[in-house]
Amino acid sequence: MERNTRQRGAIRRAFQRTNRPLGTDEVLELARGEVNGLGIATVYRNIRTLVDEGWLDTVQLPGGSPRYELRGKGHHHHFHCSHCDRVFDVTSCSGSVHTMVPPGFVLERHLIVLGGLCAECAAIT
Amino acid sequence: MERNTRQRGAIRRAFQRTNRPLGTDEVLELARGEVNGLGIATVYRNIRTLVDEGWLDTVQLPGGSPRYELRGKGHHHHFHCSHCDRVFDVTSCSGSVHTMVPPGFVLERHLIVLGGLCAECAAIT
DNA sequence: GTCGTTGCAAAGCGTTTGCAGCCTA
DNA sequence: TAGGCTGCAAACGCTTTGCAACGAC
Numbered sequence A, B: 001m002e003r004n005t006r007q008r009g010a011i012r013r014a015f016q017r018t019n020r021p022l023g024t025d026e027v028l029e030l031a032r033g034e035v036n037g038l039g040i041a042t043v044y045r046n047i048r049t050l051v052d053e054g055w056l057d058t059v060q061l062p063g064g065s066p067r068y069e070l071r072g073k074g075h076h077h078h079f080h081c082s083h084c085d086r087v088f089d090v091t092s093c094s095g096s097v098h099t100m101v102p103p104g105f106v107l108e109r110h111l112i113v114l115g116g117l118c119a120e121c122a123a124i125t
Numbered sequence C: 001g002t003c004g005t006t007g008c009a010a011a012g013c014g015t016t017t018g019c020a021g022c023c024t025a
Numbered sequence D: 001t002a003g004g005c006t007g008c009a010a011a012c013g014c015t016t017t018g019c020a021a022c023g024a025c
Helices: A006-017 A024-032 A040-052 A096-100 A119-124 B006-017 B024-032 B040-052 B096-100 B119-124
Strands: A056-059 A067-070 A077-081 A087-090 A106-117 B056-059 B067-070 B077-081 B087-090 B106-117
Touching: A006 A024, A006 A040, A006 A067, A024 A040, A040 A056, A040 A067, A096 A106, A096 B106, A106 A119, A106 B096, B006 B024, B006 B040, B006 B067, B024 B040, B040 B056, B040 B067, B096 B106, B106 B119
Parallel strands: A077 A106, B077 B106
Antiparallel strands: A056 A067, A077 A087, A106 B106, B056 B067, B077 B087
16 A cells, blocks of 8 residues: 655655656755655656556656656647756647648647747746 | 768668668668678767768657658658557648747747557558 | 665666777778 | 777666665554
């Protein structure tokens, strides 16, 4: 049976407090604010557990380590800021991807990743 | 000055013969058909050289190692087959991604990855 | 007290680098 | 012949795993 340790609680709260996909390094940094000396292996193990039990979803963007976000957000995509490297949710979705499928191919899923500057970084630069 | 070795020639021909993005493992296998004993380090070094000189483009799909393809194909996207793990080009592009950008964000690029079964795998299953 | 969980360190795995010898120009 | 290129093996960075100690229930 699953136990509620300080470490797991801190990791859960890291996701609940920042409502965007987080990488393992971000989770480690955030959770270490609560639990000093938290090990990176514990972060990896808990993320895996939380994904397995359906509490987290894996967000795979091109060219980087996976990030994770709270499950149950419905269909959405992501915006990657090239300045701060953070990832944000994009709730609307252009539904016209079906027109792109070549003949004979069977479309099962699609992924759209936008890139550029987030509002914060766009305001600074 | 750059030299034309058997190894580099074999790697170039691997891309020219198969007109789709290739991973390092695919390149190694294809080029070893020509050059026995070809080392994986040579594949990595040559791919880097060919990308640097603009002969290859890097194709970064979510959740996997990068793949590479001949440069100069213009704007296009990719279809990843979940059965054979190969990647194919998709030439058409739904232009409606601009409507998805949140207020304040600056859109610089977008990436669309379709997933499902390629024509070949769809015919088998 | 049990046994799931943790931190540390070692092991894996794909990619990169150092180096001596090779081979293209 | 010079120096770019190659294959091998070691190094690297990130992730996973083994293990003894810890602590939630």
